[in-house]
Amino acid sequence: MCRHLAYLGPPVTLAELLFDPVYSLARQSWAPRDMRGGGTINADGFGVGWYPGDGEPVRYRRAQPIWSDPTIADLAAVTRAGAVLAAVRSATVGMAVLDGAAAPFAQGRWLFSHNGVIRGWPDAVVPLAATLPVRDLLTLDAATDSALLWALVRHRLRAGDDPAEAVARTVAEVAAAAPGSRLNLLLTDGRRVVASAAGHALSVRAAQGSVLVASEPHDDDPGWRPVPEGHLVVATVNEVRVRPLPTR
Ligand code: GLN
Numbered sequence: 001m002c003r004h005l006a007y008l009g010p011p012v013t014l015a016e017l018l019f020d021p022v023y024s025l026a027r028q029s030w031a032p033r034d035m036r037g038g039g040t041i042n043a044d045g046f047g048v049g050w051y052p053g054d055g056e057p058v059r060y061r062r063a064q065p066i067w068s069d070p071t072i073a074d075l076a077a078v079t080r081a082g083a084v085l086a087a088v089r090s091a092t093v094g095m096a097v098l099d100g101a102a103a104p105f106a107q108g109r110w111l112f113s114h115n116g117v118i119r120g121w122p123d124a125v126v127p128l129a130a131t132l133p134v135r136d137l138l139t140l141d142a143a144t145d146s147a148l149l150w151a152l153v154r155h156r157l158r159a160g161d162d163p164a165e166a167v168a169r170t171v172a173e174v175a176a177a178a179p180g181s182r183l184n185l186l187l188t189d190g191r192r193v194v195a196s197a198a199g200h201a202l203s204v205r206a207a208q209g210s211v212l213v214a215s216e217p218h219d220d221d222p223g224w225r226p227v228p229e230g231h232l233v234v235a236t237v238n239e240v241r242v243r244p245l246p247t248r
Pocket residue numbers: 001002003089090091092093095101114115116117118144145146
């Protein structure tokens with residue numbers, strides 16, 4: 001399974017999120033602390049998306065371990081942003097290992113990541129996939145469960161769902177179609193973050209005009225709060241709300 005994080009707040013370097021903390025995302029790629037039985041390391045790719053000023057996000061994604069990429073450490077040291085979404089990937093067996101299979105998935109201002117797996121892939125979700133426009137299926141970033149989840153969430157966003165609804169309803173419909181799936185989704189537009197805790201670990205740290213939502217606490221700061229299983233986080237820099245996910 002993957003590890004992911006989203007940050008909103010005063011501009012920081014990507015290195016402050018990806019590399020510097022004692023249990024940073026980079027460290028979580030080889031020594032995650034709370035994988036709940038879903039894999040051991042996250043070495044099948046990584047990605048980071050950040051918002052330069054008020055513009056649309058820029059991404060850097062690679063299908064290799066974050067520790068073996070010659071560029072990301074230099075890029076992270078000099079790139080500052082006040083909104084970031086990043087992930088390290090452990091591919092589910094049988095799924096493609098490609099740049100395009102690494103989160104974040106994106107469209108317009110949206111950045112998206114999935115930590116988990118759709119059980120019974122692909123058969124369990126064929127009926128759900130069939131509800132999407134054919135064009136969306138033909139242009140999936142990769143033939144993976146995570147890319148399909150992004151297509152389902154994006155379809156709801158386009159239809160006018162509020163982001164919390166888009167995530168909550170997608171989790172509910174996929175969980176119903178594919179029981180036992182792990183569906184920690186993470187979505188941001190650079191101003192708010194929506195994240196589900198559905199089968200995997202998730203924590204939040206809100207501090208002084210910033211918020212960090214992450215699979216695992218990246219340091220020993222006592223401000224980290226675990227998100228209970230089956231809950232949805234909706235966060236801005238001013239407010240963190242946690243509420244139960246609907247079951248259907
Ligand atoms: N099933 C996803 C994939 O293979 C996995 C994301 C994760 O949590 N490893 O891309």
